[in-house]
Every structure is written in structure tokens, then in C-alpha cells.
Amino acid sequence: MTTLCLAALQSAGTPRDVEANLAELDRAAAEAAADVLVTPELFVTGYDVGDLTGLAALDLTTRVSEIAARHGIAIVAGLPSPGPDGKVRNDAVFVDDTGQLLARYPKAHLYGDLDRRFHPGDQPPAQVTYRGVRFAVMICFDVEFPETVRTAALEGAEVVLVPTANMEPYAGVNEHLVWTRAWENQVFLAYVNRIGAEDATRYVGRSRVLGPDGRDLAQAGTGAELLRATIDTAEVARARSDFSYLASRRPPLYRLR
Numbered sequence: 001m002t003t004l005c006l007a008a009l010q011s012a013g014t015p016r017d018v019e020a021n022l023a024e025l026d027r028a029a030a031e032a033a034a035d036v037l038v039t040p041e042l043f044v045t046g047y048d049v050g051d052l053t054g055l056a057a058l059d060l061t062t063r064v065s066e067i068a069a070r071h072g073i074a075i076v077a078g079l080p081s082p083g084p085d086g087k088v089r090n091d092a093v094f095v096d097d098t099g100q101l102l103a104r105y106p107k108a109h110l111y112g113d114l115d116r117r118f119h120p121g122d123q124p125p126a127q128v129t130y131r132g133v134r135f136a137v138m139i140c141f142d143v144e145f146p147e148t149v150r151t152a153a154l155e156g157a158e159v160v161l162v163p164t165a166n167m168e169p170y171a172g173v174n175e176h177l178v179w180t181r182a183w184e185n186q187v188f189l190a191y192v193n194r195i196g197a198e199d200a201t202r203y204v205g206r207s208r209v210l211g212p213d214g215r216d217l218a219q220a221g222t223g224a225e226l227l228r229a230t231i232d233t234a235e236v237a238r239a240r241s242d243f244s245y246l247a248s249r250r251p252p253l254y255r256l257r
Contacts, residue, residue, distance in 0.1 A: 001234035002132035007034035012196030015046035048198040056080035069099030083119035153185035182210040212239035
């Protein structure tokens with residue numbers, strides 16, 4: 001069993017200012033005192049900030065990797081990247097403490113007009129083993145589909161990381177839905193949100209890190225915060241010792257008629 005520290009950066013960022021956002025990420029990496037640092041969705045550029053084609057063409061992953069290597073901390077960061085057909089992808093990258101890229105996940109489930117500007121990913125949540133812990137990475141709206149977290153758990157994920165940009169009037173996702181995803185799959189889940197506003201979008205904050213038994217390990221309000229939580233994979237086994245949703249499943253009953 002493995003124990004590590006997870007940090008979650010809840011922030012407004014600076015819309016369309018890559019240098020300011022990377023500087024903030026650098027400060028958070030220096031202050032985190034953690035093994036893994038997770039940012040909100042599209043933290044490096046901003047989310048509701050118009051066309052991201054030009055910013056996506058920059059080598060943003062390398063910049064994040066340099067910060068990770070400089071501070072010896074793994075980083076899961078939200079950023080855009082070039083996609084097919086001239087569209088941009090909404091990505092989350094997982095780089096380790098040496099700056100090596102371990103995974104790149106493009107958001108698969110797109111919500112509303114703000115997301116339809118992106119090219120959707122066509123892969124299940126990314127899976128990464130880092131320091132003996134099995135992580136799954138997905139983005140925002142992805143977690144609202146029970147199949148995504150269930151698939152990740154069935155493939156061995158112990159910790160689900162969700163960079164998000166959840167906005168009004170959907171605070172119920174923070175308050176209820178992510179708790180359910182952690183509980184029904186008996187996994188750790190970190191839901192890392194934005195605060196403040198961009199254009200007409202107002203973010204609700206309320207980032208959470210939940211344990212596999214549904215306990216809140218860390219929870220933010222509506223201001224800027226750097227949350228920390230201890231991840232102990234033994235807790236996954238303990239949560240499943242009395243009963244296990246995964247082991248109790250009966251897949252033949254769930255086929256669509």
C-alpha cells in the first residue's frame with residue numbers, strides 16, 4: 001500500500017495570460033509540499049476566454065514540465081492543444097516530478113456551446129501509475145457520466161483526478177454528484193475547480209478531495225485556496241472490505257434491451 005500527498009489549486013487564474021498563469025503554477029508547485037499538484041480545467045489559458053487556437057499552438061506542455069522538474073512535483077494541468085479539423089482539444093496532462101509526460105487526456109464529453117468549440121476525445125479516462133498509486137484523469141463534464149468513473153475503477157484506478165470549470169447554477173455537482181462518484185466506486189476523487197468569472201461564466205469554486213468511504217479529506221469555499229490531502233491506498237481496500245460495489249456488479253443485467 002502507498003501513501004502520498006495530493007494538492008489541489010483552486011484559482012481564478014488570469015484570462016488569456018499564459019505567463020501569469022504559469023507563474024502562479026510555479027508558485028503553487030513551490031508551496032504545495034505535495035507529491036502531485038492538480039489545477040482546474042484549462043488553467044494555463046483560461047476557459048471562457050474566446051478562441052484558443054493561437055494559444056493552443058504554443059508548447060504549453062513543455063512549460064508545465066519545466067515547472068514540475070524544477071520543483072520535483074508531479075503536475076496535472078489543464079491546457080489546450082491543437083486538434084484535428086482546425087479545432088482545439090481541451091486537455092489535461094500528467095507530468096511526473098522529472099518533467100516527463102506520462103499521459104495526455106482530451107476531454108471526451110462536451111457541455112454546451114463553450115465546449116463545442118473543442119474537438120472531443122475518443123478514449124476512456126487516462127490511467128497513470130505514479131509512485132505506486134494508480135490514477136485516472138478526466139475533465140469536468142466527464143465525471144457527470146457514471147460510466148467514466150466506473151470504467152476507471154474497473155481498470156484499477158485508486159484515485160480519480162478531475163480538473164474542472166464548473167459554473168453557476170451547477171453547484172450541485174460539487175455538493176452531491178462527485179461524492180456519489182467516489183462512494184459508488186470506492187475511490188479517492190479530487191474535483192479541482194475555478195473561482196471568479198470569465199466573460200458571462202461565473203465559477204462556483206467548492207473544490208473537494210473525497211475518500212473512498214465518502215469522507216471529505218479537503219474542501220474549499222469560493223476563494224483561492226491550495227488544498228492538501230493524504231492519499232493512502234490502503235483506504236481503498238478498507239472501504240471495499242465490508243462490501244464492494246465493483247465485486248457485486250452483475251453486468252449481464254445491465255444490457256440495453
